Amino acid sequence: MPRLRLALGQTNPLVGDFAGNSEQILDAARRAHAQGAELLAVGEMAISGYPIEDLASRPSFLAAARNAVVALAERLHEEGLSELPVIVGHPDGPFEKRSEVTSNAPTAIAQNCASVLHRGRVIARYAKHHLPNYSVFDEFRVFIPGDELLVLGLKGVDVAVIVCEDLWRDDGPVSRVLETDAGLLVVVNASPFERDKDEVRLPLVNRRATEAESVVAYVNIVGGQDDLVFDGDSVVVDATGKILARAPKFREHLLVVDVEVAPPRHATLPPNTNRVEISPDPVAAEAAPLPRDVAELPDDREQLWNALVLGTRDYVKKNGFRSVILGLSGGIDSAVCAAIAADAIGAENVYGVGMPSRYSSEGSRTDADDLAERIGLHYTVEPIADLVLPVETQLKLTGIAAENLQARIRGIILMAESNMHGHLVLTTGNKTELSVGYSTIYGDSAGGFAPIKDVPKTLVRELALWRNSIAVSSGSTPPIPDNSITKPPSAELRPDQLDEDTLPPYDVLDGILDAYVTRALGREDVITLGYDAETVDFVTRLVDGAEWKRRQGAIGPKISGMAFGRDRRLPITYRAG
């Protein structure tokens, strides 16, 4: 069977940074060429970043994207790389509006494309057929679907090209690849991380390979973009579904692999197929064999941790920050956020502030000190008692108002330090708190990025234990004080307060929230799982009532199948059953 040396470039684009994104692709092409690759593919929208949201409806943005694709083809040619065909994802347009709508609403004018660059020109283009419009995706809003197949004739074999969602649909263009007789199917993707998504994604790739009787090359982008974390994990499987090569998750990588590709057996193509001959030459003589490049899949906790670290690092860097600041309470949430931040951008760029009140226990102060020392971050202490008292006295505050005041004074301190020194404020709330509204808006929720907003409290604890265990096994200092992990959670806004005075135990609470929020079950179905009806009603009422707070919350990395944000769109004004 003919052999093809294939390269997949797992790049980390930034939305709108056409120059920087192109430079990454060019770098991948240089390295692919140096290794003798005969075809390079990079991810969906690798030129523009993904998701571009309503930027897809701006003709100026589309013009810039088109220029960037043409310029990249020319740069490849100038650098002597133009014999290497490069498949690159990009938005294209403007095209005629999808349909006659009498309103003045902006409608889709763009397509989500993969183009082939060769000998200094754009020689072929494929437009994505299936536009995901569920979960975090709004593609039907901004893109016009394509309806043609693309097949490249390359060194005696046929290569079909599709984009992301096209692979997921049984009724999609992937079902016609068998008819095209292509021996290699290249899928360019921008597929964000979700816990356990590998368990769906890799079997899908395998299934498609066997269905299409074709090698499948799946290339994904990597990196954080707002609340999404693209995890890479690009993979090549043979026609039996066997993994030939696999890129590491959560970092940039160039995956190069030799694949045996079956040549086409008959000459006819299915209707609506665009076949472009790139080079009629047979595959070159045997090159030196490549080292096997199959990354190990990290375990669940390592994947989650790395997703949070990458999401945080890329939010900081891509938005032009150099440092972060966060409040350190001595509790587990702020400790885990500090450890994530230090892993993301280095402890030397992390600023922690202890803000003890009259209700803060001695233990909390010690735990915060201990954390700062273990991680080696910058640490200052700003007691809040003298700042809280004048407000409390002048306004005669009691109860919840007085409790929230403390959290809001802390928010003021962090925002003031941010304004003085340019740090990004991290807010340390977890998904459980966010679900039930157990936080003070404009107080502890203040900040530009929320590293653990999609991590339930029980999982925060598991991740803390995991991160410490990794430190132990590598001989370094565990970052998180044991005491922060083991002591009962408390907001410490009044004397001897414990979270469980107000909320169900966290294992019960997280179980109900997993069912009601993440799996979107109804009340009856949650109760059927074995939870007490009264507790379920209490929790679901809290969740529904906290929607207004969540709408005003910072973004943070999505790691679950249902993160707060555009993944879960519900009204604020709503009377529950």
Next chain:
Amino acid sequence: MPRLRLALGQTNPLVGDFAGNSEQILDAARRAHAQGAELLAVGEMAISGYPIEDLASRPSFLAAARNAVVALAERLHEEGLSELPVIVGHPDGPFEKRSEVTSNAPTAIAQNCASVLHRGRVIARYAKHHLPNYSVFDEFRVFIPGDELLVLGLKGVDVAVIVCEDLWRDDGPVSRVLETDAGLLVVVNASPFERDKDEVRLPLVNRRATEAESVVAYVNIVGGQDDLVFDGDSVVVDATGKILARAPKFREHLLVVDVEVAPPRHATLPPNTNRVEISPDPVAAEAAPLPRDVAELPDDREQLWNALVLGTRDYVKKNGFRSVILGLSGGIDSAVCAAIAADAIGAENVYGVGMPSRYSSEGSRTDADDLAERIGLHYTVEPIADLVLPVETQLKLTGIAAENLQARIRGIILMAESNMHGHLVLTTGNKTELSVGYSTIYGDSAGGFAPIKDVPKTLVRELALWRNSIAVSSGSTPPIPDNSITKPPSAELRPDQLDEDTLPPYDVLDGILDAYVTRALGREDVITLGYDAETVDFVTRLVDGAEWKRRQGAIGPKISGMAFGRDRRLPITYRAG
């Protein structure tokens, strides 16, 4: 020609309040029956409220909606109203998922329907064909499109029924109504207010009437739901496009009108048409003539004001608040918000707080006092100097950090009063500020609802003048002090500060923002309008850089074609050109 007495019920539903929404429809049916109506139609999703967003993917919500429709049919029967056919909008499902998607993402399981209730039963159902998925709408995300036509045989005439967006598409089912030979087309709608939308909506209704050679009855819901304000404006036009009846905007109304309906001329129907015979009886003998009910269209400023008032009132009431609180600076924004709030829920439920700092001018204090007295709202003064100083001193704050601190202490005061007394906090920022980020996050932006967030500064001024002039002409006290309208805008966060020290003059700024934000033009196109390139770049950079703040902002009533929120979806992490 046969005559039909037709009633359109312009109800104000609340999302999820099936009992309350049904009660409104029942009340409309009672009144319609009393006036001899032979057909009643209410709006799209009048049973459930609109938009229901991802509630459409909850089987429990759909079951509740289905039960509510059945229960309404039974109630109508029990009350002796069941000879009156009622067309009611509601979600229906769960149905099979739209397509085989291998991911576990929730996909549409519901349809957006209009059902016909008669003699205690649901006798016919129409499912919306065209699902708007642009602007604020996400219907393709949550609904499965229908593909059948519905024609009702009623007293010798044929009545076609469609839903909202179906009317807007030239290629939609409306194009087949002529073939059905229906003499009356009933369109049930949930169409939110936008400035100048009448100029599109009514001509569309007229055009469809003449195209279909049919009377068109357009019934819309009314009321605020989160950031949308449904404006009613239900209308009936004859087959030449002449207005026969029109409901007032921005309030509930039952519109009853006698229409001459052409009987069907031939017996065949287009394919995929469901014809349901309701009653073969001819139209009843002449009843007493109805008074002409054609509401005057209010002028532009009155419409805008009423939209803001209704949006604010319904947010307050539907979320269970009884009172609001806001800071009164003496400036025009807080003055206009106070006047809107007083018009919405009565001055006796509005609490104003003056929070002067050492930089507040004597004039500002006097203007705030004056405003409070003119409106007759509750007014207290909380000087902030003694609260700001301890923080400023302890943290050694200067510059922007010290300026923001003042705004944040004010935010703390309002939130503390809200926590003590249960008031909803209104935040008073206008669209211009929000566009360029000229506000302090967690400071003056703190609050649950933002009445003027979609109103540019120059329009705030026009509305203030309009509201005062209305007061003058009705002989009451103009609510807004002249001085608040005429003095140069200032944030008063440092001595002698004026907005125009930092920003371009507001007429220039609002012109650029209208082009860049509301009309979504690119940089070059904005400059072509005659604006200075450097100013355009300055402004667009500010707009792009303020996205993170806007994401954390309160919701407020949409009045423009492009409001911040789900109307305009852009990344935070983004490198512009």
